Amino acid sequence: MFLQVTVMQTIRFSFALVLLGALSVSPAASEDWPQWRGPTRDGVWHETGIISNFDSDEIPLKWRVPVGSGYSAPTVADGLVFLTDRISEPVQIERVLCFSEETGETVWEYTYECEYKIGYTAGPRAAVTVIDGKAYALGAMGHFHCFDAKTGKVLWQHDLNTEYDIQMPIWGIAGSPLVVEGIVVVQLGGKTATIAGFDIETGKERWTALRERACYASPLLIEQAGKQVVVVWTGDSVAGLAPLSGEVYWQHLWPPSRMPIGVATPVKSGNQLFLTSFYDGCMLIDLDPDKLAIRKRWQKTGEDEIHTEGIHSIISTPIILGSHVYGVDSYGELRCLDLKDGSRVWEDQTATPRARWSTIHFVKNGKNVWMFNERGELIISQLSPQGLTEISRAKLIDPTADQLRRRNGVCWSHPAYANKHVFARSDKYLVCASLAVKK
Numbered sequence: 001m002f003l004q005v006t007v008m009q010t011i012r013f014s015f016a017l018v019l020l021g022a023l024s025v026s027p028a029a030s031e032d033w034p035q036w037r038g039p040t041r042d043g044v045w046h047e048t049g050i051i052s053n054f055d056s057d058e059i060p061l062k063w064r065v066p067v068g069s070g071y072s073a074p075t076v077a078d079g080l081v082f083l084t085d086r087i088s089e090p091v092q093i094e095r096v097l098c099f100s101e102e103t104g105e106t107v108w109e110y111t112y113e114c115e116y117k118i119g120y121t122a123g124p125r126a127a128v129t130v131i132d133g134k135a136y137a138l139g140a141m142g143h144f145h146c147f148d149a150k151t152g153k154v155l156w157q158h159d160l161n162t163e164y165d166i167q168m169p170i171w172g173i174a175g176s177p178l179v180v181e182g183i184v185v186v187q188l189g190g191k192t193a194t195i196a197g198f199d200i201e202t203g204k205e206r207w208t209a210l211r212e213r214a215c216y217a218s219p220l221l222i223e224q225a226g227k228q229v230v231v232v233w234t235g236d237s238v239a240g241l242a243p244l245s246g247e248v249y250w251q252h253l254w255p256p257s258r259m260p261i262g263v264a265t266p267v268k269s270g271n272q273l274f275l276t277s278f279y280d281g282c283m284l285i286d287l288d289p290d291k292l293a294i295r296k297r298w299q300k301t302g303e304d305e306i307h308t309e310g311i312h313s314i315i316s317t318p319i320i321l322g323s324h325v326y327g328v329d330s331y332g333e334l335r336c337l338d339l340k341d342g343s344r345v346w347e348d349q350t351a352t353p354r355a356r357w358s359t360i361h362f363v364k365n366g367k368n369v370w371m372f373n374e375r376g377e378l379i380i381s382q383l384s385p386q387g388l389t390e391i392s393r394a395k396l397i398d399p400t401a402d403q404l405r406r407r408n409g410v411c412w413s414h415p416a417y418a419n420k421h422v423f424a425r426s427d428k429y430l431v432c433a434s435l436a437v438k439k
């Protein structure tokens with residue numbers, strides 16, 4: 001545990017707001033978005049009764065609230081919306097924020113001093129994970145807090161940078177905490193451990209694993225050979241760990257050609273795992289269904305970041321539909337690859353502008369794929385080996401310049417889809433809009 005120095009804390013309680021948000025959602029039809037990329041981290045949105053096209057070029061907002069800058073995605077649970085941000089003046093601070101899902105009013109906030117010594121200083125990267133009434137927030141410099149989700153009371157905390165002597169990645173700590181079987185797993189990149197598991201009740205370290213450089217990808221829980229496996233993509237390998245002990249079940253070394261840059265979450269489909277990196281291209285791994293073992297099926301690496309054949313994604317996590325994978329290449333090219341051999345089926349440049357690191361976040365809902373591009377637009381689409389079919393497009397939020405000034409700003413944070421609404425953030429605002437079919 002760490003002694004917090006010069007901490008400014010403000011916790012504001014509003015149980016009426018919490019109750020109002022909780023009662024406004026119909027349990028029979030609702031689905032929260034309590035962690036990175038949804039309930040099971042697979043980018044699938046299961047709700048029905050969702051619109052199939054937009055009425056205008058701009059989506060009307062239910063509410064909008066001011067926030068500070070940051071990359072972290074909003075999460076939604078039990079009538080509350082969670083977000084982290086950064087304020088740089090008069091002192092550098094990170095904040096963990098909790099809002100009413102119904103009204104956007106602040107329920108509680110927690111603030112602590114945090115001096116950034118990393119690149120791209122817009123703000124925290126990791127989404128808050130909210131499971132069983134606890135909220136787990138991981139800051140860009142390694143401040144790790146567990147809160148009572150309703151009240152903001154700190155249950156336990158760590159300064160991971162101090163405790164584990166983190167070999168700080170150039171863009172800071174980014175992977176969202178993963179909770180499984182009473183353990184919360186984080187990628188921290190310490191000199192003595194890359195991955196650590198902490199007891200959710202006490203915050204005490206339960207295990208550590210690997211001694212490698214860190215990267216930015218969030219851990220993923222999968223099932224393989226009848227067992228739960230935590231997949232972690234570090235700066236040097238992809239590995240499958242035992243959730244309760246950190247035992248390494250399997251590992252494939254994938255050292256980067258230039259620098260650890262893996263951001264996209266590994267994507268599982270059937271007994272295969274797909275990974276993509278900006279400089280080193282993409283790789284498909286076969287997961288043995290009968291034992292805890294893997295085999296690399298293929299890898300596609302381009303000549304350089306411009307001359308590529310596969311998917312060299314920087315931020316966005318691809319989506320697998322059937323026997324094909326769809327993702328954004330290094331300069332915003334939306335591509336379809338055949339999973340059989342990684343061959344390119346098609347490329348399209350209409351979903352997001354051509355630019356280095358241009359980004360789309362994909363979420364599947366029924367037959368449609370919702371795409372949120374870096375211009376703040378929501379696109380309802382269908383993806384198939386025949387190509388992209390754009391059904392409808394509208395502006396949700398304006399891009400802001402804290403993250404990338406030289407092209408008039410971007411929207412790089414993944415939205416949340418919960419209870420027939422979308423929640424998205426910029427460096428100035430958190431917004432909420434209804435996506436429900438009008439009755």
